[in-house]
Amino acid sequence: DQQVKQNSPSLSVQEGRISILNCDYTNSMFDYFLWYKKYPAEGPTFLISISSIKDKNEDGRFTVFLNKSAKHLSLHIVPSQPGDSAVYFCAATSGTYKYIFGTGTRLKVLA
Amino acid sequence: KAGVTQTPRYLIKTRGQQVTLSCSPISGHRSVSWYQQTPGQGLQFLFEYFSETQRNKGNFPGRFSGRQFSNSRSEMNVSTLELGDSALYLCASSLSGANVLTFGAGSRLTVL
Numbered sequence: 550d551q552q553v554k555q556n557s558p559s560l561s562v563q564e565g566r567i568s569i570l571n572c573d574y575t576n577s578m579f580d581y582f583l584w585y586k587k588y589p590a591e592g593p594t595f596l597i598s599i600s601s602i603k604d605k606n607e608d609g610r611f612t613v614f615l616n617k618s619a620k621h622l623s624l625h626i627v628p629s630q631p632g633d634s635a636v637y638f639c640a641a642t643s644g645t646y647k648y649i650f651g652t653g654t655r656l657k658v659l660a
Numbered sequence: 661k662a663g664v665t666q667t668p669r670y671l672i673k674t675r676g677q678q679v680t681l682s683c684s685p686i687s688g689h690r691s692v693s694w695y696q697q698t699p700g701q702g703l704q705f706l707f708e709y710f711s712e713t714q715r716n717k718g719n720f721p722g723r724f725s726g727r728q729f730s731n732s733r734s735e736m737n738v739s740t741l742e743l744g745d746s747a748l749y750l751c752a753s754s755l756s757g758a759n760v761l762t763f764g765a766g767s768r769l770t771v772l
Contacts, residue, residue: 592763650705
């Protein structure tokens with residue numbers, strides 16, 4: 550049972566435009582969510598997180614939105630840059646020291 | 661500050677063999693988690709250790725085991741390797757396990 554789902558395996562966006570990556574979850578006990586970015590041959594690197602007590606968190610070009618009633622979160626990247634091309638994973642935890650990751654979305658930013 | 665170090669980076673084994681992977685966490689981080697990444701499956705949680713104790717375990721068979729040493733370094737072992745064990749094995753460390761995870765570059769295992 551995939552508790553965290555990223556239904557879009559890939560996404561292409563023009564440089565300078567907005568990239569929106571989506572993530573859905575099924576476990577209502579999740580209270581902390583994170584986004585990671587992964588380049589080939591490297592480990593995932595942390596991008597941004599959000600607690601369930603918030604509905605938005607911003608860090609520079611990256612904004613994460615959380616809709617608890619829909620059990621949905623999204624990552625917005627504005628403006629998108631070619632260096633943002635990578636695989637993006639969302640992850641969730643309910644404080645059990647176990648993070649559940651989605652299957653990832655491959656973002657390609659076209660110059 | 662040195663990051664999370666995983667060794668070896670690449671290895672090839674044959675079915676039936678066993679393998680041990682090593683992870684050195686960031687200095688001061690006491691929690692170490694292990695994940696398996698395969699195409700289409702994302703990152704699957706294997707187990708998490710804190711102060712030499714396994715606090716949580718994923719849904720993997722008993723062939724997958726791990727341990728943590730007093731200096732927080734961790735090892736995972738896979739016995740009786742199967743073709744399906746071919747994957748990227750990622751180790752992550754954090755201060756307590758309930759914080760942001762910092763990942764190593766991974767150990768890519770190929771089973772022939």
